[in-house]
Each structure stands twice: as C-alpha cells, then as structure tokens.
Amino acid sequence: MATRVLIVDDDPLILETICFFVSSFGYACDTASSGLEALDILTREEFQIIISDIVMPGMNGMELLKQVKNFYPKIGVIIVTGYAENYSYSDVIRAGAIDFISKPFQKDELEAKLDRVVREQNMIHELERLSNCDALTGLYNRRYFDIKLTEEVQRAARQDYRVVLGMLDIDCFKGFNDTYGHQTGDKLLKIVGHVLRTCTRENVDFLFRYGGDEFSFILTQTNIDQASKVAERILTTYRDQEFDIGETSISIGLVQCDPEENKSWQENSSVLVGKADQALYKAKNNGRNQVCIWSNIQA
Numbered sequence: 001m002a003t004r005v006l007i008v009d010d011d012p013l014i015l016e017t018i019c020f021f022v023s024s025f026g027y028a029c030d031t032a033s034s035g036l037e038a039l040d041i042l043t044r045e046e047f048q049i050i051i052s053d054i055v056m057p058g059m060n061g062m063e064l065l066k067q068v069k070n071f072y073p074k075i076g077v078i079i080v081t082g083y084a085e086n087y088s089y090s091d092v093i094r095a096g097a098i099d100f101i102s103k104p105f106q107k108d109e110l111e112a113k114l115d116r117v118v119r120e121q122n123m124i125h126e127l128e129r130l131s132n133c134d135a136l137t138g139l140y141n142r143r144y145f146d147i148k149l150t151e152e153v154q155r156a157a158r159q160d161y162r163v164v165l166g167m168l169d170i171d172c173f174k175g176f177n178d179t180y181g182h183q184t185g186d187k188l189l190k191i192v193g194h195v196l197r198t199c200t201r202e203n204v205d206f207l208f209r210y211g212g213d214e215f216s217f218i219l220t221q222t223n224i225d226q227a228s229k230v231a232e233r234i235l236t237t238y239r240d241q242e243f244d245i246g247e248t249s250i251s252i253g254l255v256q257c258d259p260e261e262n263k264s265w266q267e268n269s270s271v272l273v274g275k276a277d278q279a280l281y282k283a284k285n286n287g288r289n290q291v292c293i294w295s296n297i298q299a
Contacts, residue, residue, distance in 0.1 A: 251280060
C-alpha cells in the first residue's frame with residue numbers, strides 16, 4: 001500500500017507544484033487548501049505524512065500541527081516556511097513536527113526528507129509489530145488487542161462505519177493437547193492463525209491470539225450479516241484442513257459495535273468484549289462448532 005501524503009497550503013499553485021513532486025516520487029497525494037479542510041479530510045481518510053504551509057488563514061500550520069499531534073499522533077508532519085516567517089527549525093520540531101523545509105526548496109530536498117520520514121515510520125512500524133505480535137501464530141497479541149479495539153471503536157464512530165468483534169475458541173483443545181502433546185497442539189494453534197488470515201482481509205481486518213486457545217478478530221467496515229458469513233467461512237475452512245484436527249472444532253461469538261454516548265471509549269470496548277464472550281459461551285453451550293450473534297441471544 002502506497003504511502004499517502006496530504007499537502008496543505010492556501011496557494012493553489014504551490015499545492016499543485018508540491019503535489020506534482022510528491023506524486024513523481026511514487027507517493028499517493030491529496031490536497032487541502034486550509035488547516036480546517038485538512039482536519040475534515042483526516043476524519044474520513046488515513047494518511048502517513050502531512051506537508052503543511054505554516055502561514056494560512058483560519059488555522060495556521062502550527063495550530064494544525066497541534067491538532068494532528070493530539071488526534072493523529074502517528075502521522076508525520078513536515079512544516080514548510082518562508083524565510084521571512086518568524087519560526088525556526090527548533091520551534092517546529094519542539095511543537096511536534098518530524099521535519100522542516102524552507103521556501104524556496106529543491107525537488108531533491110523534498111524527496112530526501114520524505115524518504116527519510118518513510119524509512120523512520122517503517123522502522124517504528126516494524127518495532128511495534130514485533131512488540132505487539134504473538135510469537136507462535138504471528139497474529140497480534142492480547143496487549144495490542146486492548147489498544148486496537150478502542151482505536152477502532154473510536155474510528156468507526158468518527159467515520160460512521162460498522163465494526164464487528166469476534167471471539168473464537170477451539171473446542172476440545174485440552175483433550176487434543178493431552179492426547180497428541182503440546183507440540184502438536186502448537187501446530188493446531190498455528191493452523192487457526194492461518195485460517196483466520198485466509199478468511200479475512202489483509203490490512204483491513206485485525207487478528208489476535210487472545211490467550212491460550214482463544215482468538216479474536218476485528219472486522220472493520222463490516223455489518224453483522226457480513227461478519228456472520230466470514231465467521232461461517234472460518235468454521236468451514238478449519239474443518240477442511242488437511243492437518244488432523246481430531247475432535248476439535250471452532251465456536252465463534254459475534255457482536256456489532258454500537259457505542260453508548262454515556263460511556264468512554266474504553267468502557268465501550270470493555271462492554272463489547274463482554275457481549276462477544278457471552279455469544280461465544282452460548283455457541284459452546286449450544287453444542288459447539290457454530291457461530292452465535294450476541295443480538296440474537298438477547299432477542
């Protein structure tokens with residue numbers, strides 16, 4: 001997926017020029033003519049880098065930088081200034097910018113700064129991936145689940161789309177482990193990780209080893225009917241594995257995220273997990289090897 005860059009400047013000619021340069025470097029580029037327009041775009045779309053002029057009407061680049069650092073801290077911001085402006089390199093770096101460029105600038109200078117930002121972001125992303133990853137299955141771990149669920153609940157509310165949480169458990173896993181040994185049990189856990197990757201969308205959905213033989217997944221921009229089909233596909237794909245899964249099967253509980261306004265994002269996330277767990281236990285109590293939706297058990 002190409003790095004996305006948002007250019008912010010109130011001068012149409014500068015916008016067009018910088019966007020032309022950035023596109024020629026191989027990056028995806030969008031533009032905004034003011035800080036306020038940029039913030040509006042950020043509520044709907046994701047970017048890795050912002051290049052912003054510092055002097056703009058309504059909201060200047062420093063004010064935009066402050067808002068981005070507060071609400072989108074992973075976005076790298078490069079501030080562009082003119083020689084006559086009263087901001088130094090240290091001013092913008094202390095304010096949270098990742099880099100600074102003065103007008104007029106050369107195309108090569110802009111390309112070098114963008115490439116450096118991307119390298120640093122990729123390095124940080126890889127370090128985060130390693131710290132948030134389950135070593136056995138390669139899925140995200142429980143620590144990252146708690147972070148990511150709250151993030152996705154917030155993003156879904158902000159961008160007005162649906163999110164579904166699924167909790168998954170391997171039925172009869174203890175007996176399988178006792179019969180075939182822990183090494184074979186570990187292979188079975190890896191199989192589940194592979195099945196989840198096969199049945200979900202890369203870079204769109206999020207997959208986790210929740211703990212032991214329990215897994216979870218967050219399906220974004222998905223309603224409960226679509227999620228139910230994904231869950232059924234997970235069950236079918238697991239049953240069709242060439243690996244001998246013994247008497248094991250999979251049970252899944254699903255719940256669609258509907259945040260309550262009187263609760264914090266963390267509280268809404270906790271409620272969501274509780275509902276998904278209830279649906280999972282209902283699926284197991286109903287005979288295992290099935291999908292249960294939380295709203296159905298409340299009807």
